[in-house]
Amino acid sequence: MTSPYGMEIVESCLTCKFRADRVFCDLPPSALQAFEEIKYTTAYPEGAVLFVEHQAPRGIFLICRGSVKMSVSAPNGKTMIVKIAEAGEVLGLSATVSGKPYEVTAETIDPCQINFVKREDFLRFLKNDVNVCFKVAEHLSEKYHTVCKEIRCLGLSHSAAEKLAKLLLEWSSKNGESSKNEPRVKLRLTHEEIAQMIGTSRETVTRLLADLKKHQILNTRGSTLVIRNQAALRELAENN
Amino acid sequence: MTSPYGMEIVESCLTCKFRADRVFCDLPPSALQAFEEIKYTTAYPEGAVLFVEHQAPRGIFLICRGSVKMSVSAPNGKTMIVKIAEAGEVLGLSATVSGKPYEVTAETIDPCQINFVKREDFLRFLKNDVNVCFKVAEHLSEKYHTVCKEIRCLGLSHSAAEKLAKLLLEWSSKNGESSKNEPRVKLRLTHEEIAQMIGTSRETVTRLLADLKKHQILNTRGSTLVIRNQAALRELAENN
DNA sequence: TTGCCGATGTGATGAAAATCACAACGCCTT
DNA sequence: AAGGCGTTGTGATTTTCATCACATCGGCAA
Numbered sequence: 001m002t003s004p005y006g007m008e009i010v011e012s013c014l015t016c017k018f019r020a021d022r023v024f025c026d027l028p029p030s031a032l033q034a035f036e037e038i039k040y041t042t043a044y045p046e047g048a049v050l051f052v053e054h055q056a057p058r059g060i061f062l063i064c065r066g067s068v069k070m071s072v073s074a075p076n077g078k079t080m081i082v083k084i085a086e087a088g089e090v091l092g093l094s095a096t097v098s099g100k101p102y103e104v105t106a107e108t109i110d111p112c113q114i115n116f117v118k119r120e121d122f123l124r125f126l127k128n129d130v131n132v133c134f135k136v137a138e139h140l141s142e143k144y145h146t147v148c149k150e151i152r153c154l155g156l157s158h159s160a161a162e163k164l165a166k167l168l169l170e171w172s173s174k175n176g177e178s179s180k181n182e183p184r185v186k187l188r189l190t191h192e193e194i195a196q197m198i199g200t201s202r203e204t205v206t207r208l209l210a211d212l213k214k215h216q217i218l219n220t221r222g223s224t225l226v227i228r229n230q231a232a233l234r235e236l237a238e239n240n
Numbered sequence: 241m242t243s244p245y246g247m248e249i250v251e252s253c254l255t256c257k258f259r260a261d262r263v264f265c266d267l268p269p270s271a272l273q274a275f276e277e278i279k280y281t282t283a284y285p286e287g288a289v290l291f292v293e294h295q296a297p298r299g300i301f302l303i304c305r306g307s308v309k310m311s312v313s314a315p316n317g318k319t320m321i322v323k324i325a326e327a328g329e330v331l332g333l334s335a336t337v338s339g340k341p342y343e344v345t346a347e348t349i350d351p352c353q354i355n356f357v358k359r360e361d362f363l364r365f366l367k368n369d370v371n372v373c374f375k376v377a378e379h380l381s382e383k384y385h386t387v388c389k390e391i392r393c394l395g396l397s398h399s400a401a402e403k404l405a406k407l408l409l410e411w412s413s414k415n416g417e418s419s420k421n422e423p424r425v426k427l428r429l430t431h432e433e434i435a436q437m438i439g440t441s442r443e444t445v446t447r448l449l450a451d452l453k454k455h456q457i458l459n460t461r462g463s464t465l466v467i468r469n470q471a472a473l474r475e476l477a478e479n480n
Numbered sequence: 481t482t483g484c485c486g487a488t489g490t491g492a493t494g495a496a497a498a499t500c501a502c503a504a505c506g507c508c509t510t
Numbered sequence: 511a512a513g514g515c516g517t518t519g520t521g522a523t524t525t526t527c528a529t530c531a532c533a534t535c536g537g538c539a540a
Contacts (some may be wrong), residue, residue: 144384
């Protein structure tokens, strides 16, 4: 079966080839079977909005494939990107569990395949199985952990250069551990969006990247960044 | 029984008079009994450090009485206060559940009474009872929620005035719903610490507070702030 | 009382970065 | 090829704030 956006749809979580390395997908078969029965699988094109901040929680979204931009925004129009979620992550989990409104807006930036589970179904599913419930607690803990890292980056780094350096290092470390001396980062966001991730302006990002290139710390190969001097980048991230 | 710091120690969670209105304390009696058996109750003086960021998680800390300052800090010495936790909150929960290091440092700012539970005991306790496990998931969700609010404040507000206004409003809203037209906020932090909460400098906080007083938005009564013009404060927080 | 010390108030100065204003580029559509 | 549009590059100007440097204040202890 092929989705309207040219992707294969993975029919079942039981046979999904990604199962092993995903946080939420490696449940025991019995639980997975129960999950199968309450989930709705959908394919989304790029730019689809899964949910909007302040909405009452409708349920959870499990990314099977693709990536999703999580953002918050202010009445005055400013927006900030909290993170880019990848396959295997569960979105809207905390809102669904606590019943409070979604705290972020989720929008696909790729064609995505996503499993949706309605709130009531999900809560029943949770309360039915301690293992599932514990898994969810673990997942929530990880989320909390990453948000704390985000806060640390935002709050403790007072220069934009430092924050950008941190972001680039984080991206390069995620991008396959294969990175030898010259890790590469495929840029998937515009300068504007990068600015929204580190709380600065578009122009500042452009200028900082230009500076890094001038100092031979970065290099561009099309839309891919090559980190030529990782040590210098680390210096910028730590110190200053 | 009286602690060395002049406080009554509440002997048992079963008879604790605060039980009803606390997030984690309103478990069914059976679970509470199990909790009783694995907890260690301790009284701490002001300034005691419960745990330090990056430490391996030893277990959870449930505040029965008092308040605790949660902070992160950078190698360069800068520190940022993430939140002030009050009675009823559980600290170190996400680290204990996920096994990752504590993401913040916790230090008492009052004399406190605190229940500690060792990590292994706590995990057993969790896995033994879906209700407990679900409760923990809920609690984690709430934590996630508040951290997101924090991020929104830090990342979306680009002026210090805006962040300070937001902080004051949040404090005044927490401080008893009794607040009529002129809510009061008891200042428990120094200007330095307030600065660390909103990511600015001590002098800026002093100046901003002075400005607010000059514009008749605030008034000081000893160490208590009186918000005389809530609308104006909201304006500052929202707009700008 | 005196002296000390941490917290607070306030001016002067400089650095970082937001903002504005355009130019240049790449890419897609017509 | 031409035009349009979103993205990127760059200079000039202005704002905000950090930082330094003191003055002052208030409590606490000797």
